[in-house]
Amino acid sequence: MAELKLIGAKYSPFCFRLELALKLKGIHEYEYLEQDLINKGPILLHYNPVHKKVPVLVHGENPIIESLAILEYIDETWPSSPSLLPKHPYPRSQARFWAKFADEKCAPGAWDTYWRLKGEKKDKAIEVAMERFEHLEKLIQGKKFFGTGGDDNDDEQGEGRVERIGYLDLVLGWIPLWVEVMEEIGEMKLLDPHKFPGLCRWGHKFVEVPVIKECLPSRETLVQYFTIATPMMRAHFT
Structure with a gap:
């Protein structure tokens, strides 16, 4: 598995949903990079220069932004059970x-x-x-x-x-x-x-x-x- 990082904030419900998705998929080897939502750090600005918001999932060096899109990315990248979205x-x-x-x-x-x-x-x-x-x-x-x-x-x-x-x-x-x-x-x-x-x-x-x-x-x-x-x-x- 390529290096995986989750750029987030523990008080954000949008980041919380992604932590859950990773754990439901059995993915425990990732780095969680906590962000200050007021004083945004360089790593967040580097990987999400457009919206400058959490969460961002970085897979290898590929950033995926917007939590709904990230949920689908997780589901499709690690398709083993349990799946998150219905099949049909x-x-x-x-x-x-x-x-x-x-x-x-x-x-x-x-x-x-x-x-x-x-x-x-x-x-x-x-x-x-x-x-x-x-x-x-x-x-x-x-x-x-x-x-x-x-x-x-x-x-x-x-x-x-x-x-x-x-x-x-x-x-x-x-x-x-x-x-x-x-x-x-x-x-x-x-x-x-x-x-x-x-x-x-x-x-x-x-x-x-x-x-x-x-x-x-x-x-x-x-x-x-x-x-x-x-x-x-x-x-x-x-």
Whole structure:
């Protein structure tokens, strides 16, 4: 295997999903290069001079940027089981659709509620974020995990498939812990278990999977980081 480096930040949910993908694939020999998201280092600027953002996966000397693209790269470069994306075209296209929806609508919506101080704009942002989470609640109904199937022996109808963690679970993996911390520091509630029972059940199961528990930053550490960083972040984003 060519030299592998992951340029990231342990508090970033977009980097967290890639650590999970590598470990699910059984890839443990890689170098993790922690970055300061405020004062960006030369290695990040070298490998991602366009966006200057984490994460970046460097395989050999080839940089791959954008976490969704990196997830697919990992899946295709190390195709041994477990696969992350479904094998068949239709469920594969659906996984990609919902991943894009999550990254372009759900994550920004949740962050928007967090940055805003109390008031009418914050209330409206919470309403919008919850409307977006409702789509995920419908999607998880009747399932243990979002990423089902994907094995070589699955047929087109998915008969005999085993529910397990896949691509979309990794994309949504920020929800259980990061949203909880946002709720605490942002003094709000986004994921009420009565309104989102399926999504909350999924979150509890997801973080209890051993490989995920191993990668997950502690809640206390994340709270401490966001408490310190929040004033600066709010000044930058508002």
